[in-house]
Amino acid sequence: MKTINILYWVFTGLFAALMIFSSFSNIVTAPDAVELIKAKLGYPTYIIPFLGVAKLLGAITILIPRFPRLKEWAYAGLMFDLIGATYSAFAIGEAGAAFMFIFVALGFISYYFYRRRETMMAASK
Numbered sequence: 001m002k003t004i005n006i007l008y009w010v011f012t013g014l015f016a017a018l019m020i021f022s023s024f025s026n027i028v029t030a031p032d033a034v035e036l037i038k039a040k041l042g043y044p045t046y047i048i049p050f051l052g053v054a055k056l057l058g059a060i061t062i063l064i065p066r067f068p069r070l071k072e073w074a075y076a077g078l079m080f081d082l083i084g085a086t087y088s089a090f091a092i093g094e095a096g097a098a099f100m101f102i103f104v105a106l107g108f109i110s111y112y113f114y115r116r117r118e119t120m121m122a123a124s125k
Helices: 002-027 031-040 047-063 068-091 097-123
Strands: none
Touching: 002 031, 002 047, 002 097, 031 047, 047 068, 068 097
16 A cells, blocks of 8 residues: 555656646747747637646646545546547657656556555555
8 A cells, every 4th residue: 555655646746747747838928838839839829828727737637636526537538638638649740759658657557556546545444
């Protein structure tokens, strides 16, 4: 149980830090975010701060120990964001698109250990 708990917090901390870090440029609508999302991808500008706030809230939610149903939704939303970003990067031929798979894998690993941890905690009750 201790190993699962440590692995959960390591991977979840890394995943949440990545999502929080990437949310800031979207929240403040940084010029590089506008160029990528509007100019290269063709998405509307108003989606940028929305995605940033959603990523920030999702990352905070997966760090909070309670609210398992909300945490499931947060993981789903963050993974939709990452998978959509990965697909979009490949669609426009972005140079580092394959690098995005590392972040997707980190999300899956975090979720895997979250489920293992929840299962083990339920069994020990």
